[in-house]
Amino acid sequence: MSTPLAILGIFGDAIDFIFNAREARTGGAEVGGLGEFASLTGKHLLVTVAAVGLASLVALPLGLYLGHKRRGGFLAVSVSNVGRAVPSLVLIALFIAFLGVGFANVALALALLAIPPILTNAYVGVTQVDRDVIDAAVGQGLTDGQVMRQIELPLALPLIFGGLRTSVVNVIATATIAPIAGVVTLGDPIISQSVYGDAGKLAAAIVVALLAVVAEVGLGAAQRAVTPAPLRGTPGATRRGRFFVKTAGKGLSTS
């Protein structure tokens, strides 16, 4: 271990683990190092993208449609509450029990976890559009589809991205339990502590945390970018507000 990292104690050891492979605690194979972490991170992100993509495919159109019809508010809110109440571990356990292990199952389970925030935010995003704006749009002769595409969708985008952001961060955090269903993500060093040791466990946790923060900040920036200019308010205030208040809050709730 290099000297500067030694000062950091166990953290230093964990960071060293990310960059340099070492012999597994059980002996034999080499564990850790950039190569393995890159592959773990890749799989982690892949399952995250698959899950959120799948969830968006279902939740976005449904949320936009229900919001447009101003119907099914009960559904949108209930789904979100149920989603919050069911632990993802149970979800995965159920999926393994009934469908067996594998990437598709994990992605499906994580997608179920990702749906509630996307669905709720899309629904709320559309329903919070000023009714007079909708009335004027219909009165000018916009068709249902035109109202949804040209008026409701752009005005709901900020909230839709907010939902996506919550989902992505949730799924990144939760994908750490994927290895119990046979998908080797960054959760592997955490779950198989006997192989990777404390340093490996902590190293994986650090990488997962970094991914979550990057996703949060990146999607936050995207959220601002898609917010129609006149609705952004003063840029300074928005930026500060988002970063310190929201990020801190999300970080706590998803850890």
Added chain:
Amino acid sequence: MSTPDQTPSGAAAAASPASAASPDRAPAQLEFVDVVKRYPGASAATIESLSLDVPAGEILVLVGPSGCGKTTVMRMVNRMIEPSGGQILIDGEPNTTRPAAELRRDIGYVIQQTGLFPHRTIAENVATVPKLLGWPKARIADRTAELLELVGLDPEFAGRYPAQLSGGQRQRVGVARALAVDPPLMLMDEPFGAIDPITRERLQNEFLRLQETLKRTIVFVTHDIDEAIKMGDRIAVMRPGGHLAQYATPAELLLSPADEFVEQFVGADRALKRLALGRVRDLRLEETVRVRYGDPTAWVREQLRTSQVPYPLVVDADGRPLAWLDDDDLRGERVVEGVGSAVATVERDDILRDAFSDVLAHRVQFAAVVDGHGAVIGILSSDAVARELAPGPAPVEPVEAGAGPGTGS
């Protein structure tokens, strides 16, 4: 009182040749035939068998207390609400023959809260319907600029967003958007309702001036009887329960309300409200003795014997009114410079209500009517205004006690 209107009047006048350049579309004739609206489950109908005929190019005002169904009637025209029975004919054609969205693109639509699209610029908002109709870009740009000028908005507003505008400016954009394709028919739901009184009055005046050149058929909803009288060519007074209480011109409505409800709704001051309908030029003006400072008082008194108005009016070299003289002012040899009391001056185009109010605010209850240059062209008396308000022919000549001079002093 005409001063605040000077700028908009200029804008409207400058814009009228531009509007003539746009494709001229004839205003639509609108007819309600036994229109009924009944919501399922409701015991009473929202609108009970309504039949109305609106001639092309006129403003129909739907007025009544809340819950009388006036907005429902308006919204049935562009099928934002579908009637349960009866027909609405636009130029003789039922409004159900075309798909609703297509029909609405041909009907201007203005609502109280403007409903501007917050994520689009003013220009984009105004271009909504032309874009739906697939106009070429250049034509849309030309029309947008023309419309902003028409409603008295600076071209620099084109790139701004609705949130950056005041309420009055937003409503101008709302009107411009509704006028975009020069629709034969327009619906306006309390368009000036959420605007401060001063701006509202101004927007009303500008809109009326626009209407003089555009001559659209307009359905205008309001709960304000004063606005109805001011804006309407015809007024439909609605009673709660969706009944049509009276359909008449503003003057008829004020002169002979159909029943107690209408009478109460138009208000106890309905005779005074009629003053808002007339203009100074509608009345017969009177004459008085015009004198100059320095004239001999004896001559003035002599002239006064045959004058209709018992006060001599001092004018300057250009005929502009300076002061009314009373008996005290004629005590000396000559009319002394600077004596007399203030003169109310009105113009021929002034609304009678404002002119009358001006008269009442002065010691001498006569107003000098002046032309564009400020020169006196006649005298308006409060008597003449009162005669205008009285129903039926006025007594030719009041009975006079004794054999006084033809005009009292």
